[in-house]
Amino acid sequence: MPDVPDGIEVLASLSPDFDADPYTAYARLRERGPVHQVVVPDRGLVWLVVGYEAAREAFSSPKLSRDWQREWRQTGWRPPYALDMLGNANMLLSDPPHHTRLRKLVSREFTARRVEAMRERIQEITDELLDRMTAEGARRADLIDAFAFPLPMTVICELLGVPGLDRTAFHAWTNETLAPTSPEAEKEAYEQVMPYLRELIAAKRESPGEDLLSALIHTADEGGDRLTEEELISLAFLLLVAGHETTVNLISNAVRALLAHPEQLAAVRADPAGLVEGLVEETLRYDGPVETTTPRIALEETEIDGVRVPRGAIVLIAMAAADHDPARFPDPTDFDVRRETRGHAAFGYGIHHCLGAPLARLEGKVALRTLLERCPDLAADGEQGEWIPGMLIRGVRDLPVRW
Template identity: 50%
Template sequence: MLTRRFVGTGREDRTVCAHAPERPAPLEWAPAPFPFERLAALRAEGPVHRVRVPGSGDAWLVVTRDAVRAALSDPRLRNDIRHSAGWETDGGHAVGRNMLQSDPPHHTRLRRLVAGHFTQGRVAALRPRVEAVARDLLDRMPEAGPADLVGAYALPLPVTVICDLLGVPAADRADFHRWSDELVTPTGAEAAAASAAALAGYLTDLIARKARTPDGTLLADLAAPGTPDAEAALSPEELLGMAFLLLVAGHETTVNLISATVLSLLTHPDQLALLRADPELAGAAVEESLRLHSPVHAGAFRFAAEPLELAGTAVAAGDAVLVSLAAASRDPLAFPDPDRFDLTRRPQGHLGFGHGVHHCLGAPLARVEAAVALRLLLERHPGLALDAAPRSLTWRAGTLLRGLTTLPVRLGGHTPAAGASRSRS
């Protein structure tokens, strides 16, 4: 019997292998800071590959844009781990039950309860607050000299916005981020379990306080007792899962997006010059960075509810499927010269925010935060320059997420000259 822990779910799957059908020998697939060459090699061989993911077991890895889109829109592939072969118990250290770990109609109901808070109109109304937070963070940074753009800017901006929206007190936000960071990129099973327990306990207490004393925040609205619509009411487990997902997903990927976009611009001076000449290209820079760097490196594991064929590969009932958004968004059949950072590309159809019913709910907010962060940063510091060799930078790489741990920059000074070194992409 094998025991698998699927990254991002905190749940275990025990699979009895005695009568498993013959499969191709799995390739070892460990998270890596720069996996793009290997993904390209796999993509050239075919759209679907059998891999073994450390800590999670065997899965089908999907690497072409068309096959990824097909997998993400196939209703026979489910997010609920109970469709995994040999599933026995949730176990592990999941924090509640949330949209990412559920399927329609349960997923549809959960998503409907919060979707109205992330519409284009509601996000547009949040823009002044996003701008105010960004300006405040820029005011706190030195006018010139070295700074870490992740710690000083890319991280606190989305953390502040999502915590404001849900109602997490300012004094608790450092602890919240520490727990979140451990869960999305675990340093070890014990540390991840401890962080999950701490975050679950904190959110349970916070939800109880919001229910007793509503304050107009999103979490207070969700926790409000006595809703007239019994179907709309969240169970305690659902409420905990909703708070966890919105808080973690509401900032982790945006941190990666902001920092990777700035890095790409600073190491591609021709593209930075285009943006400086036309600040309206900030949105295009964000989209191209979403495509090139895929802050969400892979979607959550999905499980075949019945036997199916995926891009010509037979997938048995209960098999795990891992879709590589990073590989799909660098597919040369969809994006010519895919490893090049190009603001004029207009990368329609990239999968940076996923696809199908689980397309990222917070995508409009992430786009606004990243575009605002980029525009105001370049306005305040026209001579912004990278303060380290691109290849020396450290990337946080997990099965699901990829992002910079720090981004050393130099504020003030002169505008970088054309011909500066390009980053490894």
Template identity: 55%
Template sequence: MTTEALLDLGALGDDFIRDPYPVYARLRARGPVHRVRIPEGAQAWLVVGYEAGRALLADQRLSKDWRRASPALGVRKVSVGTSMLGSDAPDHTRLRRLVTREFTPRRMERLAPRVQEMTDALLDSMTGGPGRSADLVQALSSPLPMAVICELLGVPSLDRQVFRAWSETAVSSLDAEARARATAAMTGYLAELVAEKRAAPGDDLMSALIHTSDDDGDQLSADELLGMAWLLLVAGHETTVNLISNGVLSLLTHPGQLAALRSDFGLIDNAVEETLRYEGPVETPTYRFTTEPLDVSGTVIPGGGELVLVAMADCDRDPARYPDADRFDITRDARGHVAFGHGIHYCLGAPLARIEARIAVRSLLERCPGLRLDTDPARLSWRTGMLIRGPQSLPVAW
């Protein structure tokens, strides 16, 4: 067992929110497992380093099922319904099989022309006014993924702004009551959406999921459809919002890399992968709970529903895996990063996120010569909590 004192990450304040990497690096130097209190208030076992983190992401002795959580943790489930994100095998296997029939990489790639149209329209609005500056989060990073996933699922366009507000509160707020209110509002909204799609199906993914079945006739239940709607609408856009913002911010604060990409847009896919590695949109994944004691490099994490968090942000900054890991380099081989997770819970929407980021970043740079950050990077305000990582706003000028 570790004997080190409990580290209160919330007490580290804005410095940790803005730049958690030095803290993770100091912990990694002492070992892979540390007892912490997370900013949301619960105590957890934080795992740092690439090898240990990657192994635990695929370790099915850690459960994603909230019923396995120890009541002593005092944590409250945020997501709604039953989804892959909160299920273990064999339930997870069944759900993923049903959803994968509709959510295929080929179907996602067919969306690319439509993603380009949406991106062009947003950039028209951003650059068409009298000014030559904007908040990129509000102008492009946020509305593009939201528009894509809402169109994919057939969500009315007029509801997107309010849904975005609920979503951001549910996954980032440190106020438990605010998270609960946002989750309740989203639950009611999504239940109505599923009911409407069941009554009047359209040519969209949610309608397809309602009617899809496997060879044995198995279908998603009402609760599973609700969970799937939550997973796609929240996870399906929150991560991509911050992937786009983090990618642009990383490029604008590394002018040599920005120049390299401008001179050869053949590097765009690699630039997206390096962004995922260097400044990925998910700092730690959704909660995992112990089902039995786990020995990680000599430290025993007790069983009984203890909360375990893998610092994916640190895994991908581990110099044992990536030489000069704190350097942003769009020409490096970033393969093997865990920004989309690892194991059975690897992100189903990874192909779509890559498509959106690739199109958004390239189109922005092509449309906005001289694009620059319109504030001191130290003045940026970052998302709170340890799930989603990205700036709350990103002032740019061109």
């Protein structure tokens, strides 16, 4: 680790096991203020936003850029190899007016009606996976491998019209792009997935179907504007990654929280239809699948909730910390499926609010309600797997359960 300037906290030193429990570190920082310069495990020296109101301010600030390809030089930080790779021309890594244009084109097709139309199919996939998981009297499984991963992976592949995808390989690719084990492994993952997506888009351009990706290829606004080839590849990658990895961990984090809080599990078991929405929303607040945002760059000196942040600073917004701010959510370390969670930050805020939030919520509600109804005696079956490294995705690799 490089030398740490005086007065700068090393984030991992604030919690005995930061991967398992970042909330202790965030709470200690938040007691001193809403924004801090810290050393984080996978980014080095950054400005970290840990207060709820500060997070909302940072989400809305036009002085904090998402456009790393254009702005990274002013940070003094060496960018990752993947920054120059095909696949980064997406909404997540853009600012207005480019972001506005991309979101408008995507929103024309990724509609609430299209998502709601998938409810019956999501239920069918859920039932099929649970049939398989409990077949022949089986009484134990790794919930992630048997259920939490294949459900959203199947849903997003069918939504986008991705036939015959080697889902084990794709899961490995996305693991490396979200939580790289090495620069070489990250590079290899990008170099494998991008040609696949290019060929897929070419095939759909030639022979379109009724799926979302075909619609995005052919959609145009009133002025005839369309997504470019690079934008389509980048968008397909973003939707495939974000469309499954976050929901995997929403489902598994909800089950982990229930198993750790028997009284809440008993309440949801007694009324799954009535409490499943609260379960999903409280999981998003209490232990959501995305811990921090991807980095932003301060385009000029600015203030976040009264704290001065210099030009060129790298800024991370910790949604996990904001949603544990006692000024917004009383007793934030309590897991309560009946809590009023309105306004939680798990899907972001403002113009970058997650476009896929309705689909994630729908999948979570169907999956968790059906799981608890089909497996009423669900319980932990030994130790959970290792934590996903880094500060982006929050979850574990394996979750052994019995019923």
